Amino acid sequence: MNQTKYIFVTGGVTSSLGKGIIAASLAKLLQARGYRTTIQKFDPYINVDPGTLNPYEHGECYVTDDGAETDLDLGHYERFLNVPTSQANNVTTGRVYLSVIEKERRGEFLGKTVQVVPHITNEIKDRMQQLGHSGDYDIVITEIGGTVGDIESLPYIESVRQLVWELGENNGIVIHLTLVPFLAAAGELKTKPTQHSVKTLMESGIKADILVCRTEHELSSDLRQKLALFCNVKSEAVIQSIDASTIYDVPNLMLEEGLDKVALKKLDLPKKNTPDLKQWNEFLFKLKNPKHTVNIGLVGKYVELQDSYKSILEAFIHAGSINETKVNVVSIHSEYVDKDNVSEKLKGLHGIVVAPGFGERGIEGKIETVRYARENNIPFLGICLGMQMAVIEYSRNVMGLKDANSTEMNASTNNPVINIMEAQKSVTDKGGTMRLGAWKCSLQEGSLASKIYASSEIEERHRHRYEFNSAYKEALEQAGLKTSGINPDTGLVEVVELEKHPFFVGVQYHPEYKSTVANPHPLFVHFVQAAVSGKN
Numbered sequence: 204m205n206q207t208k209y210i211f212v213t214g215g216v217t218s219s220l221g222k223g224i225i226a227a228s229l230a231k232l233l234q235a236r237g238y239r240t241t242i243q244k245f246d247p248y249i250n251v252d253p254g255t256l257n258p259y260e261h262g263e264c265y266v267t268d269d270g271a272e273t274d275l276d277l278g279h280y281e282r283f284l285n286v287p288t289s290q291a292n293n294v295t296t297g298r299v300y301l302s303v304i305e306k307e308r309r310g311e312f313l314g315k316t317v318q319v320v321p322h323i324t325n326e327i328k329d330r331m332q333q334l335g336h337s338g339d340y341d342i343v344i345t346e347i348g349g350t351v352g353d354i355e356s357l358p359y360i361e362s363v364r365q366l367v368w369e370l371g372e373n374n375g376i377v378i379h380l381t382l383v384p385f386l387a388a389a390g391e392l393k394t395k396p397t398q399h400s401v402k403t404l405m406e407s408g409i410k411a412d413i414l415v416c417r418t419e420h421e422l423s424s425d426l427r428q429k430l431a432l433f434c435n436v437k438s439e440a441v442i443q444s445i446d447a448s449t450i451y452d453v454p455n456l457m458l459e460e461g462l463d464k465v466a467l468k469k470l471d472l473p474k475k476n477t478p479d480l481k482q483w484n485e486f487l488f489k490l491k492n493p494k495h496t497v498n499i500g501l502v503g504k505y506v507e508l509q510d511s512y513k514s515i516l517e518a519f520i521h522a523g524s525i526n527e528t529k530v531n532v533v534s535i536h537s538e539y540v541d542k543d544n545v546s547e548k549l550k551g552l553h554g555i556v557v558a559p560g561f562g563e564r565g566i567e568g569k570i571e572t573v574r575y576a577r578e579n580n581i582p583f584l585g586i587c588l589g590m591q592m593a594v595i596e597y598s599r600n601v602m603g604l605k606d607a608n609s610t611e612m613n614a615s616t617n618n619p620v621i622n623i624m625e626a627q628k629s630v631t632d633k634g635g636t637m638r639l640g641a642w643k644c645s646l647q648e649g650s651l652a653s654k655i656y657a658s659s660e661i662e663e664r665h666r667h668r669y670e671f672n673s674a675y676k677e678a679l680e681q682a683g684l685k686t687s688g689i690n691p692d693t694g695l696v697e698v699v700e701l702e703k704h705p706f707f708v709g710v711q712y713h714p715e716y717k718s719t720v721a722n723p724h725p726l727f728v729h730f731v732q733a734a735v736s737g738k739n
Contacts, residue, residue, distance in 0.1 A: 207335035208470045209375040210344045211363045213409075215351045215400025216382040220417045221453075223276035225380055225444060226346045227283040228454040232463035234284055235478035238341045241334055242280045243292045244273070245327070246348040247355035251297040262510030266666045266716055267292070270640025276346065278514050278716070282521075283454070285721040294330045296355060302326055319358055327362035328369075342470070351379070352403045364408040373471035379404060379411035380444070383418045383426075392420055394430055401434040412469050413440040415462070421445065440465050451487055451520075451720065454480065486524050486720050493529035497734040500549055502572045503558030504565035506534035512558055514715035515586070521723035522731045530731060540568030545575045554582040554706075554734035557589030559666075559713065563612045570596045582706035582733040584726065587667055590709030591621045593699060594671055597684045611669050620679075622672040639666055642690055642712070644697040650687035651708060652698045655729045661688075663697070663712035671696035671711065706733035 210229070214222045226242050233240045250256060252272045253264045265278040273293035280288055303326050307317050315322075335343045347363065349356040367375040381397040401411055414436050416422060422430075422443045431438040442460045447453055457463065458478060467474055499519065505511035516532055523530035533552065540548050549555065555576045557569050569589065573596040576583035585593040591609055598607035598620045606613075609621035641662045646653040653659055676686055676696065688698025688710070701707035710726065718724035 206374060207332075207340055208342045208373075208472065209331070209335065209366070209370060210342065210466060210470075211367070211375065211377045212344060212346045212380065213351055213360070213363070213377060213404065213411075214347070214349070214380045215404065216396045218350055220380050220382055221444070221450075222346050222348075222380050223279045224450050224453050225378070225415055225457070226276075226344050227279045228457045229378075229462055229466060230280070230342075230344050231283045231454045231480075231483070232458055232478050233342055233466070234286075235480055235483075236463065236467075236475045238472075238475070239339060240284070240342045240344065241286065241288075241292065241340045242284070242344040242346065243294070243331070243334060244276050244280075244346045244348060245331070245359050246274055246293070246295045247353065247359060248295055248348075249297045249300070249355075250295055251301055252293070252295060263513050264666070265514065266639060266664045266713065268641040268662075268664065272639065272666070274348070275510060275513050278517070279450070281716075282517055282719045285719045291330070291333050294327075296358070299323060299326050299330070299358075320361065323358050324362045324365060327359060328366050331362065331366060342472075351400060351407070357407070360404070360407045360409060367409070373469065376412040376466065376469045377404075377409055378413045378415055378466070380415045380417065383416045383422065383430075385419050392418065392422065392426060394426065394433070397430060398433050405435075411436060413442060413462070413465055415442045415444050417444045417446075419446050437465075440469075449487075449490065449520075451483075451490065454483065455487075482721060486521075489527050490520065490524040493523065493527055495526070495528040495735050495738075496531065497528055497553040497731065497738055498531045498533055498551055499554045499556060499731075499734060500533050500535050500552040500572075501556050501558055502535045502537050502540065502569060504537050504560050505558075506536050514713070514718070515556065515558065518715040518718035518724050518727045519731070521718050521720060522727035525723050525728055526731045526735060528731055528735055535572075537565035537568035537572065540571055542571055545571045549575055549581075552581060553738045554584070554730060556730075557583070557585045557592055559587035559589060561588070561611075566592070566612055570599070573597075574600055577701065577704065577707060580705050580737075582730060582737055583704075583708070584706075584730050585709035586715070587665075587711060587713055590699060590711050591669065591671070593707075593709040594620050594675075594679070594684070597679065597682070598675065601684075602678065602682045609669055618675075620672050620675045621669050623669050640664060642697075643692065644688045644712070645691045646698065647685070647687040647689075650685065650698075651700050651702075651706075652687045655708075655725050657725070663710070663714060664716045665712045667711065671699070705737055706730060 212226045230240045262275045265273045269289045271290035277288045347359050381400045427441040430441045519530040569592040573593045598604045604618040607618040607620045608616040610619045686696045697711045699709045714724045714726045
């Protein structure tokens with residue numbers, strides 16, 4: 204292939220229909236046919252990236268190897284494709300406007316009046332083609348965030364219109380994802396919302412090439428024909444996306460519907476081989492036919508919204524499948540855990556994860572949770588802030604440093620076992636200024652961590668400002684808390700563990716970001732194994 208082909212995925216009627224899952228599923232099928240495929244997400248909000256957003260606003264912030272703070276959909280892309288994403292895979296309105304304004308300040312527009320068209324749209328189009336111009340991909344799928352008709356989405360829709368026209372016939376297509384709701388009172392599916400959504404898209408100068416219709420009930424052939432007629436698409440291009448028991452069913456459902464075939468036909472590309480989904484379907488079979496069940500407590504402070512810890516939940520699905528174990532994740536709000544109720548709140552759990560987070564709220568509940576897991580020999584995994592809470596708990600309850608704390612929670616503590624990094628002390632901007640992206644870690648020979656990874660050198664993704672205070676390293680080790688992972692360049696502690704415990708590991712990084720269907724993360728795999736063993 205000489206020219207990279209482009210697929211644009213837009214959404215209508217309502218948000219949260221699953222554009223990211225449809226994009227990832229199509230990419231998986233195209234990849235399985237032998238095409239080098241990647242996905243990118245364009246978000247219409249004015250934040251430069253999601254890094255400063257509260258998880259309640261936008262779900263978790265996903266971090267790439269190159270340190271980009273991105274939309275959680277990039278996590279789906281990586282989990283499905285098993286290919287790392289980067290800064291180029293996620294662009295926001297804030298980043299686009301920031302770039303254009305900086306160019307204007309440098310005088311790059313030669314005195315021109317800077318406008319949405321052509322300056323903003325040109326910037327968007329350049330970024331839409333950045334991955335395509337790299338020469339690494341045959342097909343680039345671009346997901347447009349938001350819903351068609353939103354004011355903030357208009358520059359993206361206009362950019363898609365221009366780019367499809369500029370690319371020429373068969374080089375760029377548009378997939379429009381809509382809702383076909385079932386009205387219980389009428390007892391039937393309704394196509395009118397989809398018709399209106401497509402009409403709105405056409406008013407912007409874009410004709411949908413493929414319709415993907417999210418539905419709770421099967422679409423009849425008559426209904427598909429009606430949608431094809433009123434929405435100006437071929438009937439074979441009306442694709443049903445019915446509710447599934449797991450997002451990992453969607454590639455198979457899209458294969459049955461022929462989404463990949465229709466897309467390739469419209470892009471004038473050969474079908475090549477039938478998609479090889481053998482490994483994918485083995486994963487699904489084990490996921491749906493577990494031999495064991497465990498209850499894992501996820502203790503955090505954003506548990507009301509599932510998307511806040513999306514990558515952790517998905518990592519447990521991957522680890523559960525490979526262990527042929529159904530992992531029931533029990534969400535527990537750390538703000539409501541204390542000394543008096545901790546045993547009641549954590550009753551019946553076979554493993555406990557203390558989740559990442561920022562700020563003081565819910566901290567004491569996390570520390571009590573760590574103590575309970577340590578003293579009752581319950582498998583424990585602390586991630587980022589969870590690892591820091593394990594260090595504080597051990598310092599307080601084993602070493603006797605009753606006021607041990609993090610300077611994030613108490614700047615005047617006499618025992619700052621967790622402290623802000625020296626490089627962070629002068630930082631005033633919040634966005635993109637933490638320790639971000641992939642950092643090396645050397646694992647101590649013979650440690651549990653080195654056995655889990657079957658390696659002495661690893662790389663994991665970070666997102667934090669505060670660190671284990673190395674001034675307390677020797678004392679903590681003498682007290683029994685082993686520092687088994689160290690960054691070879693900075694000397695910073697990355698992993699702590701307890702030897703005389705079934706499974707007690709705290710990691711400063713975010714292992715969940717690197718777990719995929721093809722490569723479940725070893726920390727989660729061994730943690731689930733420990734939970735199963737403890738139960739039995």
